[in-house]
Amino acid sequence: MSKPLIKLCGNRSLEDLKLTGKSKADYLGLIFAESKRTVEALDVKEWLKEVETEDKQLVAIFVNARLNEIEQVMNELPIDVIQCHGSETVKEIAEIKHHFKREVWKALPHYEGTLTDMKLYAEAADGFVIDSKVKEAFGGTGQTFDWSKVPSYIQAAEEINKTLFIAGGITPGNIEQLLGLHPPGIDISSGIEQNGKKDEALLTRLEERVNHHVSVSR
Numbered sequence: 207m208s209k210p211l212i213k214l215c216g217n218r219s220l221e222d223l224k225l226t227g228k229s230k231a232d233y234l235g236l237i238f239a240e241s242k243r244t245v246e247a248l249d250v251k252e253w254l255k256e257v258e259t260e261d262k263q264l265v266a267i268f269v270n271a272r273l274n275e276i277e278q279v280m281n282e283l284p285i286d287v288i289q290c291h292g293s294e295t296v297k298e299i300a301e302i303k304h305h306f307k308r309e310v311w312k313a314l315p316h317y318e319g320t321l322t323d324m325k326l327y328a329e330a331a332d333g334f335v336i337d338s339k340v341k342e343a344f345g346g347t348g349q350t351f352d353w354s355k356v357p358s359y360i361q362a363a364e365e366i367n368k369t370l371f372i373a374g375g376i377t378p379g380n381i382e383q384l385l386g387l388h389p390p391g392i393d394i395s396s397g398i399e400q401n402g403k404k405d406e407a408l409l410t411r412l413e414e415r416v417n418h419h420v421s422v423s424r
């Protein structure tokens with residue numbers, strides 16, 4: 207079995223980035239939306255001078271941001287992927303894609319209409335992050351959703367040839383269950399945090415679980 211793409215999201219300090227930067231993750235995420243994990247582009251710019259991230263792609267997460275807000279971040283940082291985690295419309299996603307000429311992922315909440323939404327957004331988005339639907343929160347809630355629906359999301363993403371990440375409450379304790387469903391990508395934030403910081407022991411356990419799963423599935 208090949209290893210899924212791993213995204214470690216919600217890096218909010220130099221210390222977080224030093225830790226996740228030396229991980230085997232493929233993507234590192236930064237939150238530019240209202241959140242306890244919000245970062246400022248100019249701070250991140252300084253942190254990146256001290257961290258090796260060449261083997262990783264940087265993902266900027268926005269929630270219903272205007273083009274000029276996204277632009278301020280894009281002007282300062284080498285962002286590879288723009289992740290829209292709000293209620294952006296298909297037209298807005300297409301505008302963001304057209305304007306920044308960068309990969310754009312749409313985060314979609316898991317609910318009875320997610321598969322329909324994937325088809326709808328397929329004309330504009332390059333990929334999807336399926337996250338739990340939690341009242342009055344856009345993401346980073348640490349809540350899982352009903353993973354019995356994951357195979358249908360994987361199939362839909364394959365049919366429309368899009369990147370797919372499963373997010374929401376993934377931890378070192380439950381990641382093997384998710385790996386058993388073979389998602390192409392896994393997105394983790396709260397699950398590797400302790401006291402508001404990314405935690406080395408949790409990250410090590412997470413990577414051990416991924417490596418263990420990949421080696422026994424070969």
Ligand SMILES: O=C(O)c1ccccc1N[C@@H]1O[C@H](COP(=O)(O)O)[C@@H](O)[C@H]1O
Binds near residue numbers: 216239291346394395
């Ligand atoms: O992490 C946040 O604070 C956040 C805020 C606003 C939008 C998205 C956010 N995070 C995204 O949510 C997923 C799931 O997080 P978790 O693992 O359940 O904590 C995370 O990977 C981000 O993409």
